[in-house]
Amino acid sequence: MDLNLTPEQRDLTEAMADLFGKRSGPDQVRACLHTQFDEQLWRHLTDVGLLSLALPEEHGGLGRALLDAALVCAEGGRRLACVPLAESIAAVRLLARLGPVAEPALAAALDGTVTVLAIRPAEDGVVARQPWGAAADAVVALDGEDLVLAPGRLPHPIDSLGFLGLGDRPVRPAEGRTVLASGDAAVAAFTTAQAEARVLTAAVLGGLAAQALQIACDYARQRHQFGVPIGSFQAVQQQLAGCCIDVEGTQLLTYETAWLMDQDAPDAETRALMAFLHAATVAVQTSERALHVHGGYGFTTEYDIHLYLRRAKGISVSQGDPQALWEQIGRSLVREA
Amino acid sequence: MDFATASTTVSFREEVRSFLREHLTDDVRIRMRETGTMHDWGFHRAMAAKGWIGAGWPVEEGGQARDAYELDVLYQEMAAAGAPLDGFSVTMIVAETLRRIGSPYLRDLILPRVRAGELVISLGYSEPDAGSDLISVRTSARREGDEWVIDGQKVFTTLAHEAGYIFLLARTDPEAPPRHGLTMFLVPTDSAGFSLTPIHTLGGERTNMTFYSGVRIPDALRVSAVGQGWDTVNLALSFERGGEFAAQLRRLSEDVVAWVAADPDRQHSRNLARIGRLAAQVNVARLLGLRATWLRDTDSTGALEGAMAKVHATEALLAASGEVLDALGIEGGVADPAVAPLGGHLEHTYRHAQVTTIYGGTSEILRGVIAERRLGLPRSRPPRHAQSGR
Numbered sequence: 001m002d003l004n005l006t007p008e009q010r011d012l013t014e015a016m017a018d019l020f021g022k023r024s025g026p027d028q029v030r031a032c033l034h035t036q037f038d039e040q041l042w043r044h045l046t047d048v049g050l051l052s053l054a055l056p057e058e059h060g061g062l063g064r065a066l067l068d069a070a071l072v073c074a075e076g077g078r079r080l081a082c083v084p085l086a087e088s089i090a091a092v093r094l095l096a097r098l099g100p101v102a103e104p105a106l107a108a109a110l111d112g113t114v115t116v117l118a119i120r121p122a123e124d125g126v127v128a129r130q131p132w133g134a135a136a137d138a139v140v141a142l143d144g145e146d147l148v149l150a151p152g153r154l155p156h157p158i159d160s161l162g163f164l165g166l167g168d169r170p171v172r173p174a175e176g177r178t179v180l181a182s183g184d185a186a187v188a189a190f191t192t193a194q195a196e197a198r199v200l201t202a203a204v205l206g207g208l209a210a211q212a213l214q215i216a217c218d219y220a221r222q223r224h225q226f227g228v229p230i231g232s233f234q235a236v237q238q239q240l241a242g243c244c245i246d247v248e249g250t251q252l253l254t255y256e257t258a259w260l261m262d263q264d265a266p267d268a269e270t271r272a273l274m275a276f277l278h279a280a281t282v283a284v285q286t287s288e289r290a291l292h293v294h295g296g297y298g299f300t301t302e303y304d305i306h307l308y309l310r311r312a313k314g315i316s317v318s319q320g321d322p323q324a325l326w327e328q329i330g331r332s333l334v335r336e337a
Numbered sequence: 338m339d340f341a342t343a344s345t346t347v348s349f350r351e352e353v354r355s356f357l358r359e360h361l362t363d364d365v366r367i368r369m370r371e372t373g374t375m376h377d378w379g380f381h382r383a384m385a386a387k388g389w390i391g392a393g394w395p396v397e398e399g400g401q402a403r404d405a406y407e408l409d410v411l412y413q414e415m416a417a418a419g420a421p422l423d424g425f426s427v428t429m430i431v432a433e434t435l436r437r438i439g440s441p442y443l444r445d446l447i448l449p450r451v452r453a454g455e456l457v458i459s460l461g462y463s464e465p466d467a468g469s470d471l472i473s474v475r476t477s478a479r480r481e482g483d484e485w486v487i488d489g490q491k492v493f494t495t496l497a498h499e500a501g502y503i504f505l506l507a508r509t510d511p512e513a514p515p516r517h518g519l520t521m522f523l524v525p526t527d528s529a530g531f532s533l534t535p536i537h538t539l540g541g542e543r544t545n546m547t548f549y550s551g552v553r554i555p556d557a558l559r560v561s562a563v564g565q566g567w568d569t570v571n572l573a574l575s576f577e578r579g580g581e582f583a584a585q586l587r588r589l590s591e592d593v594v595a596w597v598a599a600d601p602d603r604q605h606s607r608n609l610a611r612i613g614r615l616a617a618q619v620n621v622a623r624l625l626g627l628r629a630t631w632l633r634d635t636d637s638t639g640a641l642e643g644a645m646a647k648v649h650a651t652e653a654l655l656a657a658s659g660e661v662l663d664a665l666g667i668e669g670g671v672a673d674p675a676v677a678p679l680g681g682h683l684e685h686t687y688r689h690a691q692v693t694t695i696y697g698g699t700s701e702i703l704r705g706v707i708a709e710r711r712l713g714l715p716r717s718r719p720p721r722h723a724q725s726g727r
Contacts (some may be wrong), residue, residue, distance in 0.1 A: 001406070001631050002339045003338035009338065035495055067338060217712045232612070232715040237708035238701060244711055245625070245645045256340045271620075278617040330597075330609030333616055337598035
């Protein structure tokens with residue numbers, strides 16, 4: 001047991017904090033609220049090889065672990081990055097596992113073609129409300145018993161709470177669809193990729209929640225009422241301390257889950273879903289409380305905190321009703337008992 | 338980052354579980370339920386025979402040099418099984434303190450008997466008017482030659498009716514600033530002028546009010562330097578553990594999963610979602626506890642992280658144990674072990690859970706500490722004179 005970051009992980013985290021700190025954040029979010037996709041950030045991330053980070057070396061990757069990818073996602077989450085992180089990293093890892101049939105798509109993705117995994121399977125040939133689905137050049141989706149790569153790009157995103165660049169993506173386009181796998185193999189490959197995308201999304205949410213808490217604490221130290229900083233009021237402190245416990249707890253849950261998946265642990269799918277749902281709960285609650293600490297200013301669009309709340313809740317509902325997903329976890333636990 | 342569990346921890350967990358199967362008998366459980374005393378001399382001596390009292394101490398001190406993870410496992414498995422642990426856990430806090438700062442005389446007097454499982458010691462901190470505000474204790478100790486004369490009253494002196502000594506925080510200098518006027522003593526429970534009355538609790542656990550009326554003890558039973566009792570109580574507080582709460586939460590989760598799995602009619606969406614959420618809390622509680630243990634095992638004390646783990650696990654236990662009774666519906670309120678689901682364990686857990694967010698530092702006190710030390714928020718406590726009314 002060693003919960004310290006390794007020197008390599010620390011370097012990576014610092015570099016990513018620096019990168020996202022300079023190139024993403026509330027100002028960039030406001031600048032691309034219309035397109036809901038930060039093209040410049042995406043180009044830069046492609047140039048520095050973000051997608052190849054957690055790919056095996058034989059696929060031209062750096063051979064880093066899923067856990068390391070999670071650390072990167074957390075930094076992106078902190079700065080509300082308007083690019084697919086979890087969805088694209090999971091997609092390229094999936095493509096790499098699929099062998100020759102997926103090689104062209106993998107090469108294109110590493111070259112900057114925006115390729116995202118649809119975490120929800122397609123229904124009636126469409127992945128509805130796919131995050132980053134407007135900007136994506138290609139979507140990898142499970143369509144029935146086929147795992148397919150469906151190209152195309154939509155002119156506009158559907159405006160959304162989480163400014164996630166949603167798009168309704170047909171996965172049976174007239175031309176250009178590639179079937180990557182079929183039958184049990186397709187379902188198995190999809191299930192693994194889905195779990196990876198979920199744990200990476202949990203990392204995004206953990207970073208987001210940590211930053212929302214930080215913003216609230218900074219504000220509570222600086223804002224004075226009744227002649228004292230509002231952060232000295234117990235009513236405020238109790239709320240924020242509770243968030244602090246939740247945020248650190250969810251980060252531990254996420255990173256342990258990623259670590260377990262790196263070890264090929266057997267119950268990874270359930271754990272990944274749990275990590276996502278818990279992180280979503282914590283991120284929503286933390287950003288709601290953080291907004292509340294700002295009083296009336298928190299409700300205005302001049303302050304940044306509302307962007308955190310929007311993104312947190314937007315991601316939280318992006319995989320369907322959380323209650324139904326919690327049930328899914330309960331069902332698998334009961335089945336094992 | 339590496340979350341791997343050492344093989345020594347895994348094998349020790351198995352050893353503790355097998356000990357529990359042998360020694361945590363129905364007789365022991367029934368006795369606990371009937372008396373409310375969460376200590377059993379037979380069980381305690383069996384632990385001593387295994388060398389588990391002081392298991393973390395160096396071999397030359399009669400210990401087994403077990404690491405922080407193994408000690409955690411010991412507490413967790415005992416707590417999850419509902420073993421009589423109070424005597425062990427409270428006595429270890431005192432023994433650890435004596436190991437660090439006790440005089441050679443006190444160490445020789447106390448530690449061998451503790452290790453042998455022949456002696457338990459109660460904590461005499463809280464008073465009717467000094468709970469979370471411990472610095473306001475008023476029980477007095479007045480020096481007369483080579484003796485101290487103690488007068489006052491302590492509350493929640495759990496196990497005082499089984500203990501050989503009370504680890505007593507007393508005011509020795511009423512004129513000094515509050516934190517400099519306190520001293521720590523060991524008061525023998527067979528002293529003239531010592532008495533107690535039981536206090537019964539919602540959770541069925543018995544505790545005590547203890548009274549000190551002109552109790553005379555030799556100066557040799559003084560634990561701290563005169564006037565340094567506040568430092569000593571803080572040292573002792575640093576030895577309080579929190580792993581038992583995460584273990585109780587895990588047990589609750591396992592019980593509920595088994596209860597739901599036993600009958601398809603119980604596998605409706607509400608219960609399944611409850612199980613899912615509870616499982617997430619179990620994992621978070623385990624990980625927050627593990628992080629505190631990891632820090633304890635390296636160089637830091639992990640006190641703040643321990644506080645975070647304690648607040649999370651106890652708040653989750655409180656919420657989940659209530660949810661579980663909801664899930665049981667009308668059966669949730671049944672206490673009779675003969676007819677209640679799981680022998681009434683769930684109903685009892687709900688009652689017991691109420692105290693967990695109170696003792697060992699209330700959630701509010703601990704969140705206040707986290708707000709100041711983790712989040713860097715400005716100090717909130719009112720000035721002392723406003724608190725104590727002095």
